[in-house]
Amino acid sequence: MILIKKLTKLLAAVLSITLLSGCWDQNELNARAIVIGVAVDRGEHAPVKITAQIARASAIDTPQKGKSAGEKSYWNIENEGQTIFDIIRGFNHESSRKLYFPHNQIIMISKELAEEGILQYLDFFMRDHETRLDVDIAVAEGKAAQLLDVKPELETLPAINLSIIINSYQPMSHIISVDLHEFMDMLIGYSAAICPIVNLSHQSGMEVLGVTGTAVFIRDKMVGYLDPNMTRGMLWAKNKVKGGIVSVTDGQGQFEVEIKKATSKRKLEYVDGKLKVKIKAKLEGTIGSHTGGAKIQDPEVIKKIENLCNQRIKEEIVVAHDEAKRLKADVFDYANELYKKSPKLWEQIKQDWPNIFENMELDIDASTNISGTGRIVQPVIPN
Amino acid sequence: MKGFFRKFNFTTQLEGQKRRKELISANVDENVDKFKKITNNSADFIYRSLKFNGKKVVLIYINGFVDSKEIGENVVNPIQKNKDKDIKLKDVINVGNIQDTNDFYEMVDEVLSGKTAVLQEGEKLVLLVDCFSYNKRSVTEPLTELVVKGPREAFTESILTNVALIRKRIKSPNLVFENYTIGRETRTSVSLCYLKGIARDSLVDDIKNKLREIETDSIIDSGYIEQFLDQNPLSIFPTISYTEKPDVAAGKILEGRCAIVVDGSPQVLTLPMFFIEAFQAAEDYYIRPLYALIARNLRMLAFVVSVLSPAFYVALTTYHQELLPTTLLFTIASTREGLPFPGMFEIMIMLVVYEILREAGIRMPRTIGPAISIVGALVMGETAVNAGVVGPAVLIIVAFSAIASFVVPQLVDTGFYIRFLLLILGAGLGLYGITIGILGLLIHLSTLRTFGVPYLSPIAPFSYHNNKDTFIRVPLYLMKRRPDHLAGENKIRSGFSKKYVKEKLSDNNYQK
Numbered sequence: 001m002i003l004i005k006k007l008t009k010l011l012a013a014v015l016s017i018t019l020l021s022g023c024w025d026q027n028e029l030n031a032r033a034i035v036i037g038v039a040v041d042r043g044e045h046a047p048v049k050i051t052a053q054i055a056r057a058s059a060i061d062t063p064q065k066g067k068s069a070g071e072k073s074y075w076n077i078e079n080e081g082q083t084i085f086d087i088i089r090g091f092n093h094e095s096s097r098k099l100y101f102p103h104n105q106i107i108m109i110s111k112e113l114a115e116e117g118i119l120q121y122l123d124f125f126m127r128d129h130e131t132r133l134d135v136d137i138a139v140a141e142g143k144a145a146q147l148l149d150v151k152p153e154l155e156t157l158p159a160i161n162l163s164i165i166i167n168s169y170q171p172m173s174h175i176i177s178v179d180l181h182e183f184m185d186m187l188i189g190y191s192a193a194i195c196p197i198v199n200l201s202h203q204s205g206m207e208v209l210g211v212t213g214t215a216v217f218i219r220d221k222m223v224g225y226l227d228p229n230m231t232r233g234m235l236w237a238k239n240k241v242k243g244g245i246v247s248v249t250d251g252q253g254q255f256e257v258e259i260k261k262a263t264s265k266r267k268l269e270y271v272d273g274k275l276k277v278k279i280k281a282k283l284e285g286t287i288g289s290h291t292g293g294a295k296i297q298d299p300e301v302i303k304k305i306e307n308l309c310n311q312r313i314k315e316e317i318v319v320a321h322d323e324a325k326r327l328k329a330d331v332f333d334y335a336n337e338l339y340k341k342s343p344k345l346w347e348q349i350k351q352d353w354p355n356i357f358e359n360m361e362l363d364i365d366a367s368t369n370i371s372g373t374g375r376i377v378q379p380v381i382p383n
Numbered sequence: 384m385k386g387f388f389r390k391f392n393f394t395t396q397l398e399g400q401k402r403r404k405e406l407i408s409a410n411v412d413e414n415v416d417k418f419k420k421i422t423n424n425s426a427d428f429i430y431r432s433l434k435f436n437g438k439k440v441v442l443i444y445i446n447g448f449v450d451s452k453e454i455g456e457n458v459v460n461p462i463q464k465n466k467d468k469d470i471k472l473k474d475v476i477n478v479g480n481i482q483d484t485n486d487f488y489e490m491v492d493e494v495l496s497g498k499t500a501v502l503q504e505g506e507k508l509v510l511l512v513d514c515f516s517y518n519k520r521s522v523t524e525p526l527t528e529l530v531v532k533g534p535r536e537a538f539t540e541s542i543l544t545n546v547a548l549i550r551k552r553i554k555s556p557n558l559v560f561e562n563y564t565i566g567r568e569t570r571t572s573v574s575l576c577y578l579k580g581i582a583r584d585s586l587v588d589d590i591k592n593k594l595r596e597i598e599t600d601s602i603i604d605s606g607y608i609e610q611f612l613d614q615n616p617l618s619i620f621p622t623i624s625y626t627e628k629p630d631v632a633a634g635k636i637l638e639g640r641c642a643i644v645v646d647g648s649p650q651v652l653t654l655p656m657f658f659i660e661a662f663q664a665a666e667d668y669y670i671r672p673l674y675a676l677i678a679r680n681l682r683m684l685a686f687v688v689s690v691l692s693p694a695f696y697v698a699l700t701t702y703h704q705e706l707l708p709t710t711l712l713f714t715i716a717s718t719r720e721g722l723p724f725p726g727m728f729e730i731m732i733m734l735v736v737y738e739i740l741r742e743a744g745i746r747m748p749r750t751i752g753p754a755i756s757i758v759g760a761l762v763m764g765e766t767a768v769n770a771g772v773v774g775p776a777v778l779i780i781v782a783f784s785a786i787a788s789f790v791v792p793q794l795v796d797t798g799f800y801i802r803f804l805l806l807i808l809g810a811g812l813g814l815y816g817i818t819i820g821i822l823g824l825l826i827h828l829s830t831l832r833t834f835g836v837p838y839l840s841p842i843a844p845f846s847y848h849n850n851k852d853t854f855i856r857v858p859l860y861l862m863k864r865r866p867d868h869l870a871g872e873n874k875i876r877s878g879f880s881k882k883y884v885k886e887k888l889s890d891n892n893y894q895k
Contacts, residue, residue, distance in 0.1 A: 017819055018812065026813070028726060029700050029719045034712065057716035102705030103712060132705070160709070 030057070033097040036074070037159025039144035040109045040121050043080035048113075048121070050087045051078045051145040052099060053159045060156055073156045076148055084124040101128070105163035106136045107180070108144040108198065114215065114222040119187070125180060133181035136163050139215040139222060141199040150200060150207045166196055166211055173235050173244040173259070174228035175211040186217075190335035190346070190353070192324075193217040194234075197225055216329045224327040226320060233320025236281050236313060237332045239264045245288060248308035252383075253292015255305050257285040257370065268337055270345065273352075275360040277334065281313050286372035293383035302370050310366040317364050328354045405487045411439050411504045414487070418443060421491060428494075435462050435472055435503065444499040450516035453478075454499060458512060472503055473510055480513035495570065519544065525627045527792065533669040534630045542572050542646035548629035549576060549644070549651075553636065557581070560644075563594050571602040572646040576632075582639045583871040586834055590641050590654070605648040612643075612654065615831055619800040621793060622833035624656035631665045639869035655833035655869075657840060659853050661793040662686070667856050675856040682790050683854075689787035690801040693734060694809035694817050696780045697727045702813030718774040727810035729773045733781040734802070736763055741785070840868040860884060 033054045043049035059071040077094055081087035091099050107125060109118050125131045140147050152161035169175040178186075178195040186193035199212040214226040214234070226234060235241045241262040248255050264281040287296065287305070294301050324331050335353060339346040349356060408414055415430060422428055431442040440462060444454070457477040465475050473481060484490060485508050493511045494500050501510040522544060525537035538545045546560055557579040565573050575594060577587050590612070597611045609623050610616070626632050627649055632642045635653040643652040662682045667675040699706055700715060707715065722729065740759040747755055764782075767773045788798045801824065808816030831838035841849030849866045851857040860879045867874070879887075 026701050027704075029704060029712075029716045030722065032704065032716075034704075034716065036709070055713055055716075057713060058720040060713050060717045100704065103709045105709070130705075 027098070027100075031097055032100040033095050035099050035101050035104050036157055037105055037148050037162065038107045039140065039148050040084070040107070040113060041144050042110065042112055046080040047082060048084065048087060049078060049080045049145070050084065051076050051148055052088075052091065053077075053148045053157070054095070054099070055157055074158065076145070078145070084121055085128075088124070101131045104131065104135050105159050106138060106166070108138045108140045108147060108162075110140050110142070110144040111197070111215075111222065114139045114217075117220045118217075118222070119220040122180065122183070126184060133184070134179045136166055137178050137180055137183045137195045138162075138166060138211075139195055139197045141197055141212065147198060147200055147209065150209055152209075162198065162209060165209060166198070169211075170242040171244065172228070173232050173241045173262075175231060176214055176235070176240075187220060189333075190330075190339055190350075191333045192327075192329035192331045193220070194226075194331050214331075216324070216327055216331055218327075218329050223329055224323075226323055226331070229316055230320040230323050233316035233318070234324070234331050236262075236264055236317050237266060237277075237279055237320065239266070246283065246285065246309050246312050248305065248312050250292070250294065250304060250308065253290055253294060255290050255294075255308070256288045257283075257305065257309055257368070258288035260284045260286060260371065268334060268341070270338065270349070270356075273356070275334070275338075275356050276363065277360060278363045279317060279365070281317070281364070281366040283309060283313060283366070283368045284371055285309070285368065287370060287374055290379060293379050293381065295382055296373055296378045306368040306370055309368040309370075313366040313368075314364045318362065321360075321362055325358050325360075328358065330357050334360075407485050407487050407490065407502075407507055407509050409505050409507055411441050411502050414502050414509075415441055415443070417487070418491065418494075431459070433459065433462050435465065435475075436468055438504040440472065440504070441502045442499055443494055443502070444514070445494065445497065448497040448517060449499055449514045453516065454514045458499065458501070458514065472501065472506075476501070476510070476512055478512050478514060482511045483508045484511060485509070492564075492570070496572070517541070522548070528626065528628050528631065528665060530664075530666045530669070533666055534628070536629055537627045538629060538632075538644075538649045538651055540647050540649055542574060542644055545629070545644045545649075545651060546574055546576070549632055549636070549642065552629055552633035553578065558636070561591070565594065565597050565599070565608075566602040567600045569601040569603065573602065573608065574644040576636060576642040576644060578636055578639075580871055580873040581637065581865065582641055583869070586639075586655070586871075587641060589834060590643075594643075602645060603647065605643065605645040605650045605652050608643055608645055609652055612652075614833065618827070618831055619797050620658065620828065620831060620838065621661075621797065622656050622831070622838060623652055623654045624660055624793065625650040625652050627651075628665055634665070634668065639865055639871060655836055657833065657836070657868075658828060658838050659842065661791050663852065663856075668859070672856055672858045676854075679856060680854060685787040685790035686794060686798065689784045689790070690798050690805060691817070692780050692784045692787075693730050693802060694805035694820075695814075696776070697730055697806060698809040698813045698817055700726050701810065715774075715776050718776050721771060722774055723772070726777070727806070729777050730781065730806065733767075733773055733777055734784075734806070737781055737785050738799070836868050841866055860887060 034057070035052050036055050037053035039051040039053075041049045041051070054075045054077060056071070056073055056075055059073045077091055079087045079090045079094065081090055088099065107122070109121055113121065122137075125135065126133070147162065148158050150158050150161075152158055155161040155164065166175070166177045169177055175196050176194065183193060183195060194214050194216055196211045197213050197215045199210055201208050201210065212225075213228060214231045215222050216224050216226060232241065232244065241259065241264070243262075244259050246257045246259065248257070261284040262282070264279055266280070267278040269276040269278075290296065296302065320331075330353075334357065335346075338349075408417075419428075419430075427446050429442075429444055429446050433440045433442070442454070442458065461475045461477055462472070473483070482493075484493075490500050490509050490511065497513075497515040497517070499512040499514050501512055503510075519541045520539045522536050522539055524535045528537075536548060538548060550558065550560075555578065559577055559579050561575045563573045563575065564570050573594065575587075575590060593612050594608075597608070599607070599611070602608060605625060609625070613623055615622050624635070626635070629651075632651045632653060636642050640653050640655065643654070645652070662679055664678070664682070667679055670678075700719070704712060719726070724732070740755070740763070743755055744752070744759075764778055768775050768778060784802065788795055788802075791798070801820075804824075805817055805820045808820040810816075812819065828839055829837070829843055837844060842853055846867070848864065849868060851862050852866070860877055861884060862876050863879065864870075864874045865876050
């Protein structure tokens with residue numbers, strides 16, 4: 001009797017452990033098609049066309065197999081339909097393996113669709129349990145699908161190549177990368193959403209991928225873009241400059257100042273229906289190259305370069321603000337900051353915000369400290 | 384007659400409790416006839432008749448148990464050449480260890496275990512002379528527990544040697560050996576060894592009782608005793624430890640454990656055993672503490688890796704592909720491409736193949752060893768991958784898991800069970816299953832007791848003072864007390880003052 005009771009308890013425990021759990025998704029690796037990139041375009045026969053890039057495991061060269069020549073390492077599968085979910089389910093008719101999204105690196109949406117509003121395309125990726133929120137979001141100039149077909153020279157897979165290019169924005173701070181989670185946050189907030197724009201250009205017969213700027217959204221519709229310079233201006237205002245080069249010229253030669261450390265502080269004040277923003281940018285850098293013959297060991301020359309840098313930083317910030325004001329898009333997160341500071345105040349000025357943003361006052365204070373000149377001080381043949 | 388014998392043996396093996404006693408007759412020939420009858424006229428007994436002062440004397444011994452040169456020079460010769468009429472037989476024999484008894488069955492027992500009985504006409508006492516000499520293996524280096532730094536002696540199959548090896552290391556008068564004869568037919572000598580005062584009395588009594596209760600026909604190896612004493616025979620964890628090295632046995636006795644030496648076995652049992660003991664190597668105490676810490680934690684890591692890696696591999700590649708870094712996923716996916724079996728089955732095959740190879744490696748004669756190695760390593764491994772039967776990733780996992788399992792030799796079989804258990808759970812339920820498996824093992828481990836003490840002690844229940852030899856092996860002068868869960872009333876290990884320790888650990892120590 002006791003044994004039966006014990007066994008019943010054990011059985012109950014084992015059954016609840018196995019049957020009440022949520023993990024029943026056993027799937028062998030070679031039964032999955034690993035999606036690494038998604039491009040959303042307008043379809044020819046239906047409203048939406050999706051191109052999904054699937055990594056072909058058999059063709060990826062590993063040290064063990066060596067390079068398999070001629071075989072494409074990816075497969076771009078296309079389908080058209082009414083909605084994203086509809087199309088993705090449809091892929092299962094075309095592919096022998098079930099599409100697997102967690103390793104998706106990038107979602108690209110063509111500019112054409114982005115200008116009409118992109119939320120309807122992203123909703124599936126936000127909602128589904130298998131997709132991940134750390135996937136990069138980008139707007140493609142022209143057709144998004146063609147970007148997934150550019151064979152990279154160094155990487156094996158185009159989507160991974162794209163993702164690496166977008167994420168390597170630190171060296172210049174001229175471009176940004178935004179993942180789906182950040183993008184959702186921006187859409188939820190009161191400021192404007194932004195994401196990088198990727199472009200395919202042809203240079204001397206070669207296909208060259210590049211990030212050409214930052215797309216600016218009002219609600220979920222793309223309204224314009226910031227070029228790389230403006231993007232850095234925006235990053236200065238948001239204290240997000242990580243590196244890069246500030247190049248200035250004194251009329252005789254060019255100084256390229258490499259950013260070692262860049263910080264900025266800002267202060268928002270709303271007084272008498274007017275928004276005043278004070279930005280204090282601080283740059284610590286070294287001279288990376290000089291094309292003239294300036295006597296750099298002279299403190300006066302250093303001072304001059306520092307002043308030129310200050311001016312250049314100010315310019316960048318101002319240009320970014322001008323363009324943002326023109327687009328009526330608050331890409332600097334001012335609205336969110338005001339809301340966080342005082343939700344009550346934000347409730348009062350919410351209606352008038354585009355106006356307030358347009359008429360905001362900007363006060364920039366930049367200071368540069370050149371802390372080094374590299375291996376040499378002055379050019380080897382000075383003036 | 385058979386019934387009589389069974390009864391006889393049974394009673395004598397209960398040490399001195401219900402021993403049947405029969406007196407020795409004054410007639411030598413009567414005694415010899417009785418002896419021959421009891422031993423069924425077995426051919427290995429030698430009966431040697433001599434004359435001593437005109438009276439008949441008979442020596443009885445077993446051929447091969449006795450040094451014939453010694454018996455000739457020190458027993459036979461003095462008896463035959465004696466001319467002194469007043470001297471007693473006992474005083475003629477030139478051997479150190481001589482006892483006498485009037486009990487016939489005691490004489491039989493002693494002759495069977497190697498002594499020489501000297502029966503004399505007209506005497507009701509028999510002399511038992513110890514000329515024992517047996518062709519035994521000499522003390523060599525251990526075959527299993529190897530060390531770089533530390534003593535290299537190992538136990539042999541002779542209980543006399545083994546007891547002496549322990550005594551050589553602990554010369555305390557408190558070191559007690561208690562002898563038992565266990566096994567109706569084999570009549571094996573078993574010696575229980577402990578340090579009085581350092582081993583807890585209740586533990587010693589418990590083990591004594593358990594040894595007395597053993598009712599079996601044979602004890603051939605210490606493994607027999609281990610099975611009779613094991614209180615958790617259904618558990619996958621060993622609760623009795625064994626060692627081949629006298630220094631290890633001495634170390635364990637000094638911590639308050641008991642050792643059991645069994646004649647004919649080079650493995651000495653030490654008990655009780657705790658889980659942490661499997662990770663404590665002899666060398667940990669001979670090398671400097673810092674490296675002991677690293678080595679011990681490495682061992683623990685290796686054990687965990689060894690039991691977990693196959694399960695993790697299967698769980699990650701069949702359930703949680705999203706947890707793998709993208710590049711690694713491609714690498715694994717490209718090796719899995721075109722393989723006929725599911726990952727779980729593949730790793731299962733290779734694990735079983737490995738277990739078979741291991742078994743073959745232990746059992747096979749040494750001369751064909753290289754052949755098996757070639758077949759095992761090249762044919763099974765390399766070719767299986769090239770032929771596309773198993774993936775290289777699986778081979779790496781299995782090989783690593785196998786190598787790592789030998790880092791903790793006492794838990795090789797335990798590791799085997801855990802590995803397969805977790806593998807099946809991991810293949811059936813993913814990481815969730817592995818978590819359940821580990822939790823189940825932890826529950827089992829914490830309910831397990833070895834001779835009344837929690838198996839996981841001193842980690843659980845935890846106390847700082849008892850944890851000086853677990854994850855961290857502190858310097859010996861900081862181990863001031865014996866672990867509480869083991870030691871009896873004598874708990875003091877080293878009497879260094881705080882001042883000594885402070886000076887020892889201070890920077891300007893070298894100036895003195």
